[in-house]
Amino acid sequence: xxxxxxxxxxxxxxxxxxxxxxxxxxxxxxxxxxxxxxxxxxxxxxxxxxxxxxxxxxxxxxxxxxxxxxxxxxxxxxxxxxxxxxxxxxxxxxxxxxxxxxxxxxxxxxxxxxxxxxxxxxxxxxxxxxxxxxxxxxxxxxxxxxxxxxxxxxxxxxxxxxxxxxxxxxxxxxxxxxxxxxxxxxxxxxxxxxxxxxxxxxxxxxxxxxxxxxxxxxxxxxxxxxxxxxxxxxxxxxxxxxxxxxxxxxxxxxxxxxxxxxxxxxxxxxxxxxxxxxxxxxxxxxxxxxxxxxxxxxxxxxxxxxxxxxxxxxxxxxxxxxxxxxxxxxxxxxxxxxxxxxxxxxxxxxxxxxxxxxxxxxxxxxxxxxxxxxxxxxxxxxxxxxxxxxxxxxxxxxxxxxxxxxxxxxxxxxxxxxxxxxxxxxxxxxxxxxxxxxxxxxxxxxxxxxxxxxxxx
Numbered sequence: 227x228x229x230x231x232x233x234x235x236x237x238x239x240x241x242x243x244x245x246x247x248x249x250x251x252x253x254x255x256x257x258x259x260x261x262x263x264x265x266x267x268x269x270x271x272x273x274x275x276x277x278x279x280x281x282x283x284x285x286x287x288x289x290x291x292x293x294x295x296x297x298x299x300x301x302x303x304x305x306x307x308x309x310x311x312x313x314x315x316x317x318x319x320x321x322x323x324x325x326x327x328x329x330x331x332x333x334x335x336x337x338x339x340x341x342x343x344x345x346x347x348x349x350x351x352x353x354x355x356x357x358x359x360x361x362x363x364x365x366x367x368x369x370x371x372x373x374x375x376x377x378x379x380x381x382x383x384x385x386x387x388x389x390x391x392x393x394x395x396x397x398x399x400x401x402x403x404x405x406x407x408x409x410x411x412x413x414x415x416x417x418x419x420x421x422x423x424x425x426x427x428x429x430x431x432x433x434x435x436x437x438x439x440x441x442x443x444x445x446x447x448x449x450x451x452x453x454x455x456x457x458x459x460x461x462x463x464x465x466x467x468x469x470x471x472x473x474x475x476x477x478x479x480x481x482x483x484x485x486x487x488x489x490x491x492x493x494x495x496x497x498x499x500x501x502x503x504x505x506x507x508x509x510x511x512x513x514x515x516x517x518x519x520x521x522x523x524x525x526x527x528x529x530x531x532x533x534x535x536x537x538x539x540x541x542x543x544x545x546x547x548x549x550x551x552x553x554x555x556x557x558x559x560x561x562x563x564x565x566x567x568x569x570x571x572x573x574x575x576x577x578x579x580x581x582x583x584x585x586x587x588x589x590x591x592x593x594x595x596x597x598x599x600x601x602x603x604x605x606x607x608x609x610x611x612x613x614x615x616x617x618x619x620x621x622x623x624x625x626x627x628x629x630x631x632x633x634x635x636x637x638x639x640x641x642x643x644x645x646x647x648x649x650x651x652x653x654x655x656x657x658x659x660x661x662x663x664x665x666x667x668x669x670x671x672x673x674x675x676x677x678x679x680x681x682x683x
Contacts, residue, residue, distance in 0.1 A: 245312075245562075246391065246582050249468045253395040254478035257552055258299075258461050260402035262486050264347050264549025266454025267409070268542045271494055275506050277447035281498050282433030284447065288494055291451035292487025294653060295458045299483050301623055301647045303476040306462045307639040308629075310471060313563035314463040314556075315622040320567065322625030326683055331618050332564045333679035339611055340557040341594035344550055348376035348599065351546030358536040377599055383551045384592035387558065388578070388585045391467065394555050401548025408541030409489050415530050416496025427498045436503075445660045449612065452657075454490065457549070458483060459619070463556040472639040500529050558588040569683075610672035613661035620654035623647050 249257070275284045302314075311317040316335065320328030352375035353367065360367050387394045419425070426432060438444065461478060465471050497506075505525055527538035562584040565574035574587045626647050629636065662669045 244582075245467050245559075245577060245584070247467055247469045248391045249395060249464060249474075251469075251474045251477055253399065254461055254468060254474055255482045256395070256399045256402040257464070257555070258458065258478055258482035259486055260398045260405070260548040261457035261460045261552030261556070262455060262482075262549075263402070263405050263409070263489070264350075264457070264546050266456065267490055267493055268545070269350070270450045270454040271497060272506060273450035273453075274447045275503070277443045277450065278438050280434050280437035281427050281503055282430070283437050283444070285433075285491060285494055287444070287447050287451050288491050289487070291448060291455050292483070292490060294650070295452070295455040296479075296483040296487065297646050297650045298619065298623075298654075299458045299479040300476070300642050301626060301650050302459045302462050303479050304638060304640045304642050304647075305622060305626055306465045306475050307472050308626075308636070310465055311563065312462075312464055312466040312559045314459055314560065315618050316560060317563060318622040318625055319618060322628065323621065325567075325569065326680075327621070328567075329569050329683045330676055330679045332560070332569055333682060334611060334614060334676055335557075335560060336564070336570070336594070338675065339615065340553065340560070340591065341598050344380065344553050344557070344591075344595040345376070345598040347546050347550050347553065348379050348595070349373070351379055351543050351550060352376040354539040354543040354546065357539045373599055377596055379547060379550060380554075380592055380595050380599070383547075383554050384588050386551070387554050387588050388581065388583055390581055391583060394551065397551050398548060398555070401544055401551065405541065405545035405548060406489070408538075408545065409493050411541075412496050412526070413489070413492045416492065416499045419496070419499035424499045427503060428495065442660075442664060445657075446664065449657070449661075451490075455486070457552065458486075460552065460556045463559045467559075476640045497526060500526050554588065554591060557591045558584050561591060562587040610668050610675070613658050613665075613669050614672055614676060616654050616657045616661070620651055620658060623651040623654065627651065 271284070274287055275281070278284050278287060305318050309318055309321050311321075313320075316328055316331050319331050349372060352372045355375055356367050356372055383397070386397055420428075458479075461468075461475060465475065468474050527536075531537060561570060561574050564570040565572060565587070574584070574590060576586050577583065578585045627644075630644065630647075
């Protein structure tokens, strides 16, 4: 049945063939936290530290990244309660700027951003899952096995999302709890180490030793931290399925973003109670590394857990699994909304009459992710479109500001102080400009791919 179908003679009423409001406040918090906390906190700390070359400045970058993401999420809370449509910034850009810019956003999300990010996180999940079986040399990990497990995770989670919204949200709840437990263990270890006097790298004199003064490198470090905070706006993709979105959307944001920020900063503090800056510098960020190097997560686990150090890669794997589930859940809604608006084939706007899930959109999203999984280098594609993501976010916030001026009397159930969207827009514009300045070739390639959507449109 199509989502826009009317009552039929068989009694399938319109009320039965729409997406149901089944996402509670707890589910919403789990969706935000579970989507944000994926592989980022286990990968990005190395990238941030290498750019700033300082424990103290890296902690400041992580704190600012959390504050920045929280401001953005609060602005999106106003957007999501003013324009109560699923689809996130796609829906807002369509409302503010018309169908063509919205289609270009949808086109790139469909073609590149969502499937590549899901494939990348699934690969990270799989490589950390396989890693405990190759404790002495992760270079020997068979790539075919890694890709196979990644494919299975995408297929299984897509099937779960097809069968039931409740199943999908419960998977999200469980794996969010698992990753919070993992990070709680790391943070508790850090607290114990500080109590034992292991905080020499956190003292002001040592913490800021060797700090870089290169603004470009600091901006890149900020980008690395924002990668770990990615997903703060994903709840807006499922606004229509939330119970009482006017209350629960801002509440979920106010609970989840400060929680994630606190966890990220304290986890980084915990890392530096066990590992020295030198060990951070020689470690790799990802699981598939050479025999002579290892990840900082493994170094951390080896130092504090000994023979039980295999727990760390397992926890990282579980974290990524939950993040993939959250991305599948929200991505399918983006494609569903795009089809409902007439910008994608109608079949993607269809809903299962028994499970009330957008099955065609979920399976389409799964197929695209699997195609990228078996293709070559997907990381470069992700790099090409980091600027485009922030461009679309900035456009959505600019539209909010314009509507504040154009429709001052419009009912806004959630209304932030005007300084928040202005500050966030300026920062988002700065990130776009710096991305173009730092990587003009990659941004040009990305822009050309964006423009391919015009003839398709």
